[in-house]
Amino acid sequence: MATSTCTFLHLADVHLGYDRYNSPERSKDFFLAFRDVVRRHAIQNPVDFVLIAGDLFEHRQIQPGVLNQAQIVLRELKQAGIPVLAIEGNHDSRPYGVKTSWLRYLADHGDLILLEPEAGEEGLELRPWSGGRGGYLDLPCGVRVIGSQWYGSAAPKSIEQLAAAIRRLPPGPERVVLMFHHGLEGQIARYQGALRYRDLLPLREAGVGYLALGHIHKSYTEEGWIFNPGSLEANSTAEWDFPRGAYRVRWGEGPPQAELVQDYYRRPHRRISLEAKGRETPEEIAAAAIALAKGSDLPEGGPAPMVEFRLAGQVGFAKHELDSRALQQQIQQLTGALLVLFRFEATTLEIGSAALSLEEEGRRLQIEEKIYRELLSSHAHYRKRSEELARLLLDLKEKILEEQGEAEVYAHLSGAFLGEED
Template sequence: MKCLHLSDLHLGRRLREADLEEDQNYLLNEIFNIAVEKRVDAVLIAGDVYDRSVPTVGAVRMFDEFLTRLSQASIPVYVISGNHDSAERLGFADRLLDEKGVHLACVFDGQLVRYPCRDDFGSVTIWAMPFLKPASVRRFYPEESIESYTDAVAVVLKKANPDFSQRNVLIAHQFVTAVGWDTQRCESETLSLGTLDNVDASVFDGFDYVALGHVHSAQRVGWDTIRYCGAPFKYSVDEARGEKGVLLVELGEKGQVDVEKIPLHFLRDVRRVKGTLEQILSGAQPSEDYLHVVLTDETPLIDAAARVRAVYPNLVKLEFSARHGQTDASDRAQEMLHKTPLELFGDFYRQVHGSDLSDEETEVMKQVFEEVRE
């Protein structure tokens, strides 16, 4: 049995000010083509389909088209809700869609949803566990001691009682960690303080494969068969150097699992370039990639962002590594104490965008600060 594991589509998301709808459509089309080319038996989507609980119209249309194409190609798809999704909205018409091979397990009702499948080696059960919080599990099992996310997931799996003599695949959307294992995280994820929301990977002992969502960097967690596939797009500039992809999981007989990462290609990549303004612009070929530019010029520059955008219109972040003769940190802190809120905001805006507030924007911010002061 061959499964395509993906997660964290975050449809409707923006990269700072850039609208990614065209880029996300491009990626969904490539993922569909991979599913057809590899002749997969199932597509597993491990949560965070949308970027917000009330998705944009464009995001809903994209996902509708993606599911429709998979259904028409007779490729079953199994979807769970993530912490960014509204479980009820994502699970709309789930019983009707079941008949079309689109299986939505989004609202937790106390029991895991199980989907029995078969291949040449016998039975395979796909278990779907939407994003869980301890409070939502306590509601159904008040007699159980549930103090942590690990406790909550362990109770739900115990109640499901999988037959581990057969093959079992679990789809889950949680922050999973393993002792002695450093889980890589990035700016585009929603972070919690410390590890209060972590689930220990040991609770998944017995499953042949665990298809995880929630963390945006592809990685295994303790074992080769517990995997994050990562987000399919670079949703923050600190992911510029990473490679994105989906995971092709092939189940053989009991105990035999092969995982292959299939890279994805972008309509527009997210890149980071560093150097002086002259170095960056000298001989540069115009590109619509999303760029994070780090300027190393020692002297102040006029209209640096505008000059970069003339070649790279999708500049998403501009920063200066040199401080242009600024004083040390303590002197800068003293200087900040004597600035007005409007001046501080102007400094922040300049650092992020590489340009000053316009007269109109300045007037708007004056009104905002005056309303706050009152």
């Protein structure tokens, strides 16, 4: 008997409630992207079901308006008769000591199906979804979907337990999807706690044919069975160049066929860079920046762009002598940008001194790292991670010197200790 074709939309890292730049319009972008991709690629072009592989929300505690945004989209899918299956990611998992989460709230109100394994005598157990609870669901189109949770540093061990639990399941559809919120190594720089490909192989051996990942905000696939769509919107300027979107998947005979769809609402962005030579005055730097902004190729019509202005090279004045706030305002007026983000990455030279050469700068960083490492090694609790933590301290110093916000620095620090991505 021929296998029927099943079609589904795979989303992850929606991050409703995003508030990094304290801009209501920027926060709304994440809702608009979610609603538009669902309307275009799940409702207008119907699918059998939708997957959300973690991080529907930006925060574990959310405002009523953010909950309303989620319900608007989920109820449109419900009215169209399209089930939504979801798991918790690190951003929207239940806080420590709390028995419920906002995803559980949505599940209890019938807005989505939350698939969660349970702790059992043999490790993790998967029970059929029934009455609002369960770890897996067999869908009419001939696909079994299995859920998981955010496991952090315990992910490798949890994978082994999940694989064993999958093997114990009763016979069902041969096409098996597992939602798993974790990252694969080698995909982005400076991400600690990523899984190795071989860590995931027990899942394939247990019969998983489509591993629906989330967590890393960049789209990637591996070996025809691992798929990560990336976030719908960029959470930082560092992610602007990442490929991202949602996977629209057709699965009939043979392996799943996943297409990355990107034609939905997204805030445009542009970068403006200026390389200083060390001889310019602050006024000359500002004038050059304005000239670049006037000549920049910015989109016409549609949403106002995000603009990043980056000052690199060498400057012969103190950072505070450049009125960056006034410069941001001028660039915003010229470009019509929603936000202008200022990055002061130039080396500041003292009057009468020479800049450090690249070689000297490298030696300074090595000395700093060595001092951090020796201090950490003297403490029994940190000794085994002294090299990793020394590098983390250098990263934190760099972020603070760049005047990054407290929330961004805290998120980076949390990611280092929990294996999270910012």
